[in-house]
Amino acid sequence: MAKSGEHNAAAYVDWFRAAAPYIHAFRGKTFVLAFGGDAMLREDFVDLVYDINLLNALGVRLVLVHGVRPQVEERLAGEAQYVRGRRVTDAESLEHVKDAVGSVRVDIESLLSVGLPNTPMAGADIRVASGNYVTAQPAGVVDGVDLLFTGEVRKIAVAAIRDRLDGGEIVLLSPIGYSATGEVFNLTLEEVATHAAIDLGADKLIFILDHGDDAADKPISRLTASQAQRLLKELPDGDMKLYLPHAIQACKKGVAKVHLVNAEVDGALLLELFTHEGVGTMVTRQSVENLRPAGIDDVGGILSVIEPLEHDGVLVRRSRERLEQEIGQFFVDELDGLIVGCVALYPFPEAGAAEMACLAVAPEFRRGGRGDALLAAVEEAARAQGLARLFVLTTRTTHWFIERGFVAAGPDDLPAPRKAMYNWQRRSKVLVKSLGVA
Ligand SMILES: CC(C)(COP(=O)(O)OP(=O)(O)OC[C@H]1O[C@@H](n2cnc3c(N)ncnc32)[C@H](O)[C@@H]1OP(=O)(O)O)[C@@H](O)C(=O)NCCC(=O)NCCS
Incomplete structure (x- = not known):
């Protein structure tokens, strides 16, 4: 028992520490x-x-959006009429919607108000703001049927919501909206959430799915918006199929990450947000990023990335002429037509090794995994040439490489022709990584 307690404690400590970057x-x-x-x-x-x-x-800064489908259905007497998946909301159903929204909202507010000492909410003192933040308009007539009080989002009161968030409050939005004519419209939670995320410029939009995707044994953990679009055609009816189009729309309109998390997995939200692998599906915008071998037209772009680093002495100076001669050894990372990173690979086939040099990412594009991607590209190219070891000479970036599997070596470990060129004044550290090929 004590042992498992110790084990749990160690796992807890490890997990808690690993959560710090998040x-x-x-x-x-x-x-x-x-x-x-x-x-x-x-x-x-x-x-x-x-x-x-x-x-x-x-x-x-949290904006919550709740739904009311089962609560409304419970209150409705007869069968609801649907047109293209949208329920027609007549005057009577609208009363049920208002009733359900009111009651659900109060329930959520009450749960968020708990502050009992024996719960995780001890000392919380959360303020919840809800109100007329969503303006709606009628969805109108679809396929000849008037959807009546079924509406669409017209506007989100972004400034007012931001004010509340600035004040440390949680904003709670319901799937209803108000119109300038004083009417109330029934909306879908996914539409409200998607609009809110886009208009607020949210960093994340998270949908909690009631049921996971039954068709998949394990959810696909990462998708770009265009992969998601393709997947959509194959998906069986269910929550995933319902929410994915909204995830795609949000991504296309600037929300960096949309997460689809299955409510049936215990702690799914925390695991998705605080672990690298996650447990749900994360949809990101299709990036127009292209990591590719460099061509002569890239010389100017590469210089703009490396010149500031040469001035600081982080990289060894290379003239334009030398760069033009060596362009065939370079890879570049191009983002929306702009060169944002580069790396060079100099093979020494007799020594079964290669040198990686000139790894650089423009400052405003750092910390996006681009350094990792460039490193992976040269490793792959070196492996493809049957080379077993990758060297790097660096003065200031030692730890970055060590964290990526390089170990300290010395000038004597360099291939002979490279050793002959070693600059003893600069005294760069030599690091080496085994590429695991024979
Ligand atoms: C090293 C470099 C290429 C990394 O590019 P990047 O796109 O930011 O790389 P990644 O996003 O994959 O990794 C970023 C991580 O590396 C860390 N890092 C950056 N520079 C570092 C350094 N000198 N030492 C240790 N870690 C460093 C960042 O803190 C970040 O860590 P975090 O994600 O835990 O916060 C970039 O910082 C750079 O251009 N540096 C200047 C040029 C240079 O030193 N080149 C190597 C000499 S050959």
Whole structure:
């Protein structure tokens, strides 16, 4: 018992430490978190509330969007009429929608108000802001049927929501909107959440799915918007199929990351947000990034990335002429037509080794994994040439390489022709990585 207790304690400590970078990264960021009315009927809904409380405590600016589908259906007497998947909301159903929204909202506010000492909410003192933040318009007549009080989002009161978030409050949006004519319209939670995320420029939009994708044994953990578009055609009906189009829309309109998380997995939200692998599906914008071998036209772009580093002495100076001669050894990372990173590979086939040099990413594009991607590209190219070791000479970036599997070596370990050129004044550190080929 004691042993397993120790094991748990060690796992807890490891996990907590590993969460630190995420805690730094999330502070002050805006997340829109959407969950259906079904989520609230689950016994473990309170755990989601605890996780919301935790994100709030970590300084995440939270906008919650709740649904009411089962709560409305429960109140409706007869069969609802649907047109292209949208329910027609007549005057009577609208009363049920208002009733359900009111009651669900109060329930959520009450759960977020808990502050009992024996719960994770102890000391929380959360303020929840809700109100007329969503303006709606009628969806109109579809296929000859008037959808009546079924509406569409017209506008999100971005400035007002930001004010509340600035004041440390959690904003709670319901799937209803108000019009300038004083009417109320029934909206879908996914539409409200998507619009809110886009208009607020949210850093993340998170959909809690009531059920995972039954067709897949394991959810696909990462998708670009265009991969998601292709996948959509193959998906069976279900939550994934319902939410994915909204995830794609949000990505295309500037939301950096959309997460689809299965409510059935215990702690899914935390695992998705605080671990690298996650447990749900993350959709990101299709990037127009291209890591490729360099051509002569890239010389100017490469110089603009490396020249400032040469001035600082981080990289050894290379003339334009030398760069032009060696351009065939370079790889570049091009983003929207701009060269944002580069790296060179100089093979020494007799020594079964290659030198990686001139690895650089323009400052404003750092910390996006581009250094890693460039390193992976040269490693692959070296492996393809049957080379077993990759060298790098660096003065200031030793740790970056060590963290990526390089180990300290010395000038004597360099291939002979390279050793002959070693600059003893510069005294660069020599690091080597085994590429695992014979
Ligand atoms: C090293 C470099 C290429 C990394 O590019 P990048 O696109 O930011 O790389 P990644 O996003 O893959 O990695 C970023 C991580 O490396 C870390 N890092 C950056 N420079 C570092 C250094 N000198 N020492 C240790 N770690 C460093 C960052 O802190 C970041 O860590 P985090 O994600 O834990 O916060 C970039 O910082 C650069 O151009 N540096 C100047 C040129 C240079 O030193 N080149 C190597 C000499 S050959």
